[in-house]
Amino acid sequence: MIRKIHFFLKLPITLIEKKEAGYKEYFLEINIPDINSILEKLSNIYNPKIRELSNEGKLNKGYLIFINGHFTNDLFTEIRDNDHILIIPIVTGG
Numbered sequence: 370m371i372r373k374i375h376f377f378l379k380l381p382i383t384l385i386e387k388k389e390a391g392y393k394e395y396f397l398e399i400n401i402p403d404i405n406s407i408l409e410k411l412s413n414i415y416n417p418k419i420r421e422l423s424n425e426g427k428l429n430k431g432y433l434i435f436i437n438g439h440f441t442n443d444l445f446t447e448i449r450d451n452d453h454i455l456i457i458p459i460v461t462g463g
């Protein structure tokens with residue numbers, strides 16, 4: 370069953386064009402409304418570089434995901450209407 374979902378997503382600037390920075394509002398028709406499916410669909414529609422965030426359903430090292438301010442590393446977390454998803458790179462260095 371395909372479900373239409375409305376959510377807000379902020380991606381790392383390295384995976385998108387600078388003009389696309391900040392939270393963007395999305396409406397997607399998707400079978401399984403989880404982070405993994407959303408990233409796959411967005412990479413097909415907007416930018417293949419989005420695939421760099423995950424590998425075989427697992428979040429790649431170097432990134433953190435927050436849903437409505439709560440940390441998760443589970444790409445199969447269900448997304449609900451109006452959720453805010455923040456994906457950020459882990460900053461390291463000295």
